[in-house]
Amino acid sequence: MKIKEAKFICSNTRADLCPTTPLPEYAFIGRSNVGKSSLINMLTNYSKLAKTSSFPGKTQLINHFLINDEWYLVDLPGYGWAKVSKDSREAWRKMINYYLKSRPNLACVFVLIDSRLPAQKVDLDFIELLGTMEVPFVLIFTKTDKQSAPKTDANIAAFMQVLKETWEELPPFMKSSSESKEGREEILTFIEQTNDL
């Protein structure tokens, strides 16, 4: 898919205030610092579309971007900040649960995982939540330029091994790097093909 245009539409704290135009929606989420903003900017070719590394104390927002007037790219607030209060964590959980339940055109959630780390509980918990809610998702292992390809593949295999303990069928996965642009074509083609765009 060629990105002709990427427009910021709105930021919301509540899913019921998000756009009602019935366009397919693709959401991106992951642990803080996983590289979500960098990936969104890399995918869209807009260097400042998503704001990188926002401070954890800031209001957590659901950001909608309209791509090629055809689909929404949604930047969801990340999880796993080390120093957030229990109240903020609970507010995040409620917001995301409601978002996942209330968006009928949500085609897929891309869950970003740092390819350099062993499986993290917060990521496994979030994947579990998606499974429970029957939301389609794809894993994206980020920052692959930071280590050798065999190391990335070994970490992904180890992650999948952990998932195998609870999942009968493993989810699809892709690899990405905002530096080398690995994954860009694969992710955009996936979105294009899922929706016949």
Ligand code: GDP
């Ligand atoms: P976010 O908090 O998930 O939105 O993460 P950011 O996109 O702000 O990235 C966090 C940090 O990781 C920043 O310093 C980025 O420059 C860096 N980063 C993100 N993606 C990559 C990547 O693919 N490769 C490398 N080398 N650094 C990355």
